[in-house]
Amino acid sequence: MQFTDFDTETFLRDYWQKKPLLIRNPWAQWTNPLEPDELAGLACEDDVEARLVSHAGGALTAEDGPIPAERFGELGRDQWTLLVQAVDHFVPDVAALIEPFRFVPNWRIDDVMVSVAADGGGVGAHFDHYDVFLIQGLGRRRWQVGAMCDERTPLLPHDQLRLIADFEPLEEWVLEPGDILYVPPGIAHNGAAVGDNCMTYSVGFRAPSRAELIGDFCDDLLDTMTDDDRYGDPQLSPQDNPGEIAGTAINKLHAMLLEGLSDREAFARWFGKYNSTPKYPEIDWRPEDPVSAAEIVGALASKVPLHRNPASRFSFVRQNGGILLFADGECFECRAESAELAELLCAQTAIMVEDKFIHSASAIDLITRLYNQGSLAFEAED
Template identity: 30%
Template sequence: MPEHTLTERGPVTTRSALSRCIDVAEEQFAREHWGRAPLLSPAHDDFTDLLSPAAVDELVSRRGLRTPFVRLAHEGDVLAPARFTASGGLGAEVADQVSGDKVLAEFAAGATIVLQGLHRVWPPLVDFTRRLVEELGHPAQVNAYVTPPSSQGFSPHYDTHDVFVLQVSGEKHWVIHAPVHPDPLTDQVWTDHRAAVAEAGRGEPVIDRVLRPGDALYLPRGWIHSATALGDTSIHLTVGVAAYTRADVVDTLLGVVGDTATLRASLPLGIDVGDPDQLRPLVEATLADLVAALASTADPALPAARRLRARFARDTRPEPVAPLATLSAITALDEHTRVRWRAGLGGVLEAAGDRVRLTARGTVLSLPVEASPALHALRTGEPVAVGALPGLDLASALVVVRRLLREGVVVTAE
C-alpha cells in the first residue's frame, strides 16, 4: 500500500516499496513471479536515495561499524575480520571496529565489501525495508555489495531466501541458472549440492545480463547466480526476503496439537528408533492421531496464526520511535495533536467484557471498552487529531493517547 506524506499542499502519495523493485503490476508479480520465476526490470528506478558511493564511504569510515555489519570477500572466500578491523582508539576500545585504512587496502586488492544489516543501521533503508515488509507480509533484510572493477565476489551459488537486486551504481554482469534444488529451506544450503550447482553453472543460463544503474532483478530462492563487476566499482543492494512457507504452517500446526495426550505418550520401552520396521506402525498411528487432533480443534488457524504472528514480531522491526521527542509530545499533548498507529506494529484488538485488549508484538494493553472506537480509528493507520477520536471526551482521549504514546503504540503525525 502507498504511504502518505504531508506537505504544505496536502497529502502526497509515496510510491510503494515493492513497486520500486519491479516493473510489472503487483498482481502480475504475485501471480507469475513470486516464488516462481525471476523478473528483470531494466532502467526501472534511481536507487541512490537508498544508498550511494558517498554513503558507503561514510558507513565504512565514520560510523564505527563492527563485524558482522561489515565483511569482506575475495574470489569467493570470506576474509578474516582481523584483516579489516582495528580498535576504535581512546574511549572506543572495541577491537572489531571496521578500519577504513584496512578496508581500502583490501578493496584495492580486489576484495568485495559487504555491508550487512543495512535495514538496521542506515535510515533510508530502515524506512524502505519496513514499508516493503508491510507490503510483502514476509521479513526482509538488506545487504550492499561493493565490488571493485572486474571482480567476482562469490562463485555460482543459490540463496535460501528470495532476493531483489537493486543496482545503485557501476555495472555488474549477472548470470542466472535454473535451480537444482527448488524452494530450499533455510537449512538446505547450496553447499549440500555443490557439485550439482557447479554443473548447472556451466550450462545454458536463463538470464545473462549486465545490470546498470537503475536496473532491478528479482530471484526466487534456489535460483543459481553469480555476478562480476565491469569497468568501474559496482554497488548493488540485495534485499533478502525470508518467505514463510507451508513447512512453517506445518510447524505451527504441530504446536497446536502439543496438548494432545496420545501424542505426548512415550515410545515403547526398548524400541530401536533407527529401525524403520519398528517405527513404521508407530508413525502410522501417530499420523492418525495427529489428523484426529487437528480435526477436533475448533479452528486450528487461530492458534497457528498466533504462533506465526509471534514469529513475525521476532523477525521484523516496526517503525522506530524517538524517546526524547515522544516524551516532549506527551508533555505538550492537546486536542490538536495528530497521532497515528506506529507503522509496522500491527496488533489485534479484542473485546474482553468491559475492557478492550490490545496485543501487539508482546505488548498487551487493557483499556476501558469506551476506548474501543478510538483504537479502531487509530488502527487504520490514518492520522487523527486527539480531539477528534470517536467515543471519548477530550479528557479521556488525552489519557488514552498519552498511554499509547508511552507504550510505543502510536506516534505523532507530522
C-alpha cells in the same frame, strides 16, 4: 522513492515466484541513498551484521563483522565484496527503498541488505530460499541467472558460503544505477562488479519453512499445556496380541495431537507475535525515559508526525470483531478507534494523527505503549 513505470498486477501474475525479471530503471528519479564509505562505517559497528567476502589465491573467503576499519586499507586490488544486513534499520533513506514493494504484504518483507564491491567482486553462484529484488545503486554489476535449485543441488565444499558446484548461466545482464533484477526463490544467480564502487541494495522477503512453523508453534503450545492432560482408555478391552498398538489407540493419540494444533485463533495470535519479532531483538530501541499518556497527547496536539521505527515489524489480523495488532513480538488487542489507528500504523510508515484519536483513551494508550517499547517515535518534518 516510488516507481513511475511498473505494472504491479502483471508482475504478480507473470513473474512473482515464477521467473526472473529485469526491470530497467523504473524510478521517477534514481538517487543512490548511501555512500560506500558510510556502508563501511556501519560494518565496523558491533551491533551491525556484516561480512567481507574476498577472492584471493583462487578461492573465496568470508570474514564476519564487525570489520576493523584498517581492514579496508589492506584489500588493495583484491576482488572483494562487503555485505551489511538490515541497513534499513539504521538509514531512513535505505528504508524508503522498501516502500515501492509494499504490494507484497508487510509480514513477508525482511530487510534491505546492502553491498559494495571492487571490480570483479561477488559472493559466487548461489540460490536463496526467498524472493529478492536486487537494486543497482551505484556503478555496474553483471548478473547471471541459471536453473532452479533445491537442497539436492550439489554445492562446493565451503565452511561459510553455499556455492553452487556446477553453475550454468541461462541469461545475463549488466545493471546500471536504478535497474532492478527480481529473482524468485530457488533460482541460481551470480553477480560480479563491473568496475569499483559497485553498490547493490537487496530487498529480501521472508518465507517460513514448514519445519519452522511446526517447531516454533509447538514450543509455544507446550507452555500452555498441563502435565495432567494425558491419554486415557477407560473402555480398554483385552486384545489378541499385547504387543500391538491398536488402531483405536493410534486414532485417539493422533486426535490428541491434532486437537492441540487445530486452534486457528491461537495459531494466528502466535504467528503474529512470532513473525513480528525484531530481526535483532538484542538491540534496545526503547526511549531512555518512558513517556506518559499526557506527554503523548501533548506531542500529538503539536502536530508532530508519528513515525514507525524502521527496525520494527507491524502487522495485524482481524479476529472476533476487532484487530490484533502485532509490533515487535507483542500483541495488542484493539477495537473501535484503536483498531482504526492500528490499521493506519500498518499501512503507513508515518502519520499525522487525527484529532479523533487524540481524544480516544484507547488510541492514546496504544500509542503510549508502542512508543515506550521503541516501535514508534516522533520526528519533526525537515
